[in-house]
Amino acid sequence: MHNISNPRLQPPAEIDQSLSEIDTPALIVDLNAFERNLKTMANMVKEAHVTLRPHSKTHKSPWIGHKQKEYGAVGICCQKISEAEIMVAGGIEDILVSNQVVGAAKLDRLAVLNRDARVMVCVDHIDAIPEISTAAARQGISIDTLVEIEVGGSRCGVTPGKNALKLAQAIQDDPHLNFTGLQAYHGSAQHLRDHTDRQTAIEKAIQKTADTLQLMTANGLECEIIGGAGTGTFEMEAASGIYTELQAGSYIFMDADYAKNQCAHGRPFDTFEHALFIYASVMSKPDENRVVVDAGHKATSIDSGYPLPWHLSGSEITGMSDEHTVIDITRVNKKPTRGDKILLVPSHCDPTVNLHDWYIGVRGLQTDTAHVEHIWPVSARGALF
């Protein structure tokens, strides 16, 4: 490896700075809204008599994981072994890798983690079972293993019913694995805008899961966990009587894409508040009706569309490149000018968070006394494998 330094980037803010002193682009957490979101979800899962295992792929922060546990979460989900390594290093001891893991190198790391914590994993193929078992045996531990069933997302997962049963039995029969339940997440249903469409999709998922659960029970297989659900549908899974653990992640930040969902009777989805923002400076104002801000593709993801300029009614993003976003302000009353700083609500929180090294936690964001109260590292940023 060539010896050029790779310095850890410094945060764009200091504790106690006022909002306007924060350098840009920065990833801002509205602490007040964030805490209200945590509390709202805690109350909702308590009332529904289910547990919450929030997905840390959203936040990639052990600090936030611990905060979620303070609010009653039983543990967290991860999507990657490298994420789980950082979460275990941060003291989180109950993790579900809600995903398939292939390759001996990764499975050995999964097994090593199980010496320090409970780190569960999913399988959707019979060949995965001896692979995981071998890694577990090498470490002299056992691994809690779930069967992922395909409930409508057309991504991973074995077909529900008999094929899932075969996998569960093979896990149960393996000396180094413990059959722990079903992973039944319907990802693509989360962002269906219409409430009835989401309900129809999730009712089908619940039925497939219920049928598979019944088959397991009839064959003497106990499911400790029936897991799934995201921020768009969790109330439906919570009310199912089937799902035991909800895996929502985005609820803590509530991005602009989820805000486009509609609740029953066309009501807005305002259960949670926007708590995550990109702070950006107007770096150029080439004419009266166009500003260019200093945050582009490298600061905010666009897989779910452009971010939403906040409190800038009438504005329209007309273009984005790697380090620039062009905003048309023709119809904006109070037009920002060169040097002004604005907030953008990310369209999709998870890949946006993954672009940043630091959360800048601001107290009283919507007030005159907005100031930096916390600076948290995005510890698992870039944890890809």
Next chain:
Amino acid sequence: MHNISNPRLQPPAEIDQSLSEIDTPALIVDLNAFERNLKTMANMVKEAHVTLRPHSKTHKSPWIGHKQKEYGAVGICCQKISEAEIMVAGGIEDILVSNQVVGAAKLDRLAVLNRDARVMVCVDHIDAIPEISTAAARQGISIDTLVEIEVGGSRCGVTPGKNALKLAQAIQDDPHLNFTGLQAYHGSAQHLRDHTDRQTAIEKAIQKTADTLQLMTANGLECEIIGGAGTGTFEMEAASGIYTELQAGSYIFMDADYAKNQCAHGRPFDTFEHALFIYASVMSKPDENRVVVDAGHKATSIDSGYPLPWHLSGSEITGMSDEHTVIDITRVNKKPTRGDKILLVPSHCDPTVNLHDWYIGVRGLQTDTAHVEHIWPVSARGALF
């Protein structure tokens, strides 16, 4: 700041490993193709009697910057002060920040850098001039400053002609700034698919630049640098007799989006070879005709569409989420199976590179003896501000 460790992520490979031993997802550089691209560009700019100041926003690596200098580049471009800091720390001494910089905090850092290196900057507004001057005065240095003119991209830049002249004169009159030339980059022209469309756009840009240059000269202002051009149009600016420095960046990697450009008479744009890949594993094969690989939005950007599965003729990406890509392989002859590793050509190299901490440099990628020869940090990954 809460005291949870933020470990530097380890690379997904070791030196001398074979290709198939590299863990996934990984950012792979085909060293042979990369070196040929460097050489091709070096020859082309030499023949055109212009100089090359390649854009490091593509690669974010001082190591690659030095490699470009070995091949004749006069220096590099950066887009952000934090990028320039990392490049100067890596020993690059001639940098153009091809962008506006606002705010005293950033301008102070720009001035500090100028104690160790030549770090030029662009302006497109009269108010920027005293701001930069103040920062320069505080450090007791002078800063080489270019006027950015808007030549068709509708992003930043002052209008060409008289308005540009006013800025240049104000720079020239400032005791701490040196007027150094014009920044005249037409970003949106780079990706016009049709050669004639690109030519029409760039001819207009050249005309605006030439007119502004003439005005400068007539007013006794010397332009050391007339800079601009990207990988899609650099031959046109090179042949203009006006531009002195080309700022192409993507040529070293040649992404899938640039490969969609057509040259004259509809010929393919094959001047450069694909040299950057995402290596991914098949983590799930739910049925014969669908594989899911372990690289999603967090491993490859989609602002320019999906990546291109390499040597997987007939395949089609049907969906991507944060950590998954679903590929339909119905029409693929040699169907990959669970555990297989495949290569994807990123659609847009710059924001894809920015998602990774390490380049894995592979020698002989297209041969049976493909192996890891270099592991370079993506040193300025995440350098946002």
